[in-house]
Amino acid sequence: MPKQVDHVERREFIAQALWTIVDRQGWAAATMREVAREAGVSLGQLQHYFSSRSEMLTFAIEFAADRTAERVARSTAALAQPPHPRDVLRAVLAELLPLRPDARATSRMNAAYVLEAMHNPALHQQVAVGLRDGRAMVEHLIRQAMDHGQIPPGRDAMIETDLILALTGFGPLLELGVIEPRAALAAIDQHLDRLFIPASGRN
Amino acid sequence: MPKQVDHVERREFIAQALWTIVDRQGWAAATMREVAREAGVSLGQLQHYFSSRSEMLTFAIEFAADRTAERVARSTAALAQPPHPRDVLRAVLAELLPLRPDARATSRMNAAYVLEAMHNPALHQQVAVGLRDGRAMVEHLIRQAMDHGQIPPGRDAMIETDLILALTGFGPLLELGVIEPRAALAAIDQHLDRLFIPASGRN
Structure with missing residues (x-):
């Protein structure tokens, strides 16, 4: 395997270890030492891939955003082409919300870094740019x-x-079990039904 | 001042020191030691009021929820009586969202404890009950x-x-400056206008 690919894969593997910790114990627990332990590498090895906690977090956030974008792209590619914008918006919302286990980890990661961004100027910039996009x-x-x-x-x-x-x-309400996934989807459908003009016969 | 009142007031003073830390540095920074430092008391004095960090956080959350409820009650009391339900919902949403500095601290506190609750079973129960209410x-x-x-x-x-x-x-979007307070209120008004039947002449 080329060295460059291996380097990227190792960084992604470490980002996944970081998510596991964030999902289980929260953002504050994701120190360099704990992430190294979870990934099964030494602290020195981890520092070969990320020179600081901040660099590791930034990479993990970008990686999480890329995974979400990929899930959204897969969902919209599965729609009738060209897709109706109502279906695109529904697919995007369904992938952003913790409705399924695979979306839950990134949703929780998102919630954690949005909160962290309120106190961390570098993250603030990164998160705000992503949300404005x-x-x-x-x-x-x-x-x-x-x-x-x-x-x-x-x-x-x-x-x-x-x-x-x-x-x-709906994210935190779903996470805390205050609203069921079915109720959140029903509300989203109702909102979209009121926004779009009904088109008879579209698939 | 009666001893009991003083005890409650001291606890509220400490809760406010805790919020200041959460607002500035995030939830994880609000340790017993840091809160004692912020409140200008010794760790031993702090432990006289709260035997554990968990007890302190629980009290601070309840105190924050009480402050929010008071702000909501003041807003709805200021409406024409009996208030129209549209105005009540608008007042509640306006107080829950970080539209003004005094709502910002509790909104941020709320965001922090909702996130913390995802990893902490005792808080999870407390937060979920509040949200279901x-x-x-x-x-x-x-x-x-x-x-x-x-x-x-x-x-x-x-x-x-x-x-x-x-x-x-809208909370995190307002916090991160992605949406302006005016835009959030315009969207809330639009949503409420579509929900309620227009009543001419109500004040």
């Missing part, structure tokens, strides 16, 4: 759907965008 | 408004309740 992506979908007559023309694209983003608020 | 309160308001013809009869009370709860998802 997400907001711009949803806004683009909404405006496109308005142009195509799939959303009533009187709607305010920014307000509709922000109401879609707010639905990620 | 909140959900039941919103559901009660929605059902009452449906009974009074203020919400169209065809709506599903549980789905409408959960869509209101989802609006708390």
Whole structure:
């Protein structure tokens, strides 16, 4: 295996060890020492891949965001092509929320770093850029759907965008068992049904 | 001052020192030692008021929830009486979200303990009970408004309740500056306008 690929794979393996700790014990427990222990490497070996905890966290966040983007891409690729924007938004929300075990680890990772970002200027910048990109992506979908007559023309694209983003608020309610996955999906469907003009016969 | 009152006040003073640390450095930094330092007492004096970190956190959470409930009660008392349920829901959401500095500290405290609760069974129970109470309160308001013809009869009370709860998802987006307070309030107003039947002439 080429050395460069091996280096990337080792970093991803370490990021996964970090997630396991965050999922089980929370963000604060994910020290360099604990991550090395979980990954089964020495602290010196870990420092070969990440020179600081901050560098390790940044990489793990980007890796988590990439995994989420891949799950979203797989979900939207599985839709009838070209996909209806309502189905795209539903697929994105379903992948961002902890509705299934594979989404739960990254959802919890997301919640942890959003919180951590409130106290850490470097992370703050990284997280805010990611969220603004997400907001711009949803806004683009909404405006496109308005142009195509799939959303009533009187709607305010920014307000509709922000109401879609707010639905990620189901995350902690799902995590804590206050709302069941079925109820969250029913609410998301209801919201999307009110946003989009019903199209008879679309698959 | 009676001894009992003084004891309660000292505990509240310590809880406020704990919030200051959570707001500035995050939850993990709020150790007994750090809280004692922030409150200007010795570790031994702190242990006179709280025998463990867990007891201190539980008290601080309840105190934060009480402060939020008081802010909500003040907001709803300031409405035209009897208040319209739309105005009550708006007031509750406005107090739960970090729209103003005084709501920001408790909102951040809430975010921190919701996250901590995912890894801490005792906190999990406490937080989930609080959130279920909140959900039941919103559901009660929605059902009452449906009974009074203020919400169209065809709506599903549980789905409408959960869509209101989802609006708390603006919290992290506001904290990280991704959405401005004005945009969050505009989206909340739009959502409530679609939920309630317009009543001309209500004040």
